[in-house]
Amino acid sequence: MNIKAILFDHDGTIADSEQAHFEMWREVLHKYNVDLSHEEYKSQYAGIPTTENAKTIVENHSLDVEPITLVLAKTEITNAYLAKQAFPLMSGALESVRYFYEQGLQVGIVTGAGREGVNITLKNHGFEKYVSVVVSGDDVEHSKPAPDCYLLAADKLGRQPSECLAIEDTYNGSLAAIRANMKCIGVSSSHSVRDAFSKTVYECSDLGKATKWIAENVQLQSSR
Template sequence: MPKAILFDHDGTLVDSEPSHLALWNEVLEPLGVTLPEPLYKDLYAGMPTPANAVDIAERFGLDVAPAELAERKAEATRAFLAARPFPLMPGTREVLDRLQAAGLRLAVVTGAARDATRASLAAHGLLDRFETIVTADDVAFSKPAPDCYLLAARQLGVSPAECVAIEDSEHGLQAAADADVPCVVKPTPMSAHHDFARATVRVDDLHAAAAWILARAAA
């Protein structure tokens, strides 16, 4: 029986991946590089910015240190969020209401930076809905490593088996599965082609994810 629901942020709670692709291209344009959408979908959707920066710098032979490239992307994201929030995924508020009404504890587990995640959630008035928020800044190794999920379970005082993760990407699924956290996968157009063979269940939207979780909580 699940006790805690661990939500990914980008692509799960908020529809941010198209914006992240646009922000990467904003950062890369002065360097003479355009990141094609198919490449972003294959390699970068759902991955932390520092890891993406390492691959992009190497792949395109950029004369910029990956750490500097990651900081430029982080700054672009901060500027974006200062002007507007990422839109919520359909059903986000209703699903949070349903899960909390059932007595389930909620957390966010993301490969994004702490400041961007908190700004995104605060813009929608959702910060106080989550008991803990684990970001890439809180672990030595972010997604697809399992560290973030293991830390969230420890902070909540529950075992990984007593949690359910909700993810949208193969990289996030790998992190949850390697932490022995059952994982509901809700793909987006950016991740629909990912390998989700390790998912506990695959659903079409957050409402279906909540229905699956609540059925098990009531069992």
């Protein structure tokens, strides 16, 4: 692999936000007598845009409510959270982003969620100077697991997909990168999630291990 750009997922990869999103969905669904389990959330909703999650939740639980009602409720809770604070960072996130930047690689963030959460992460955690491009679910018609967001990120960076390496924490996210003809590393603290990854070049439990593996096994080419 001759890599010139590293593309990070945001929620669950850079930002330690999945627990917060899980609790937000639990709050939304409590009104409809749905006791959302962490297993269901992680396997079906993590890494997927709110609009798609709302449709799936309505179908899975046979709810008598329009998906847009759930979307609006989830968005309101999320906005209230982000108005007070940024999501905390995953362990090793800033160090990993800084390392690849210092190696001369282009760094991007590719998320299936909205842009606002990423913007707040960049601003509040000092990522702005390291990140060259952000692509969110707002920027594409078809979000993850479709490849559109990763293809757009590569195009914005002026890179071929084969010159980019993605780092993802969910199966659907990894599928999006692989469908875009990118190599992908799966990073999750969950054994079951790591077991679900398919066609990733490496799976591990945290960004520190992922960064070390890339440094030792991938040919990194400075873009400067």
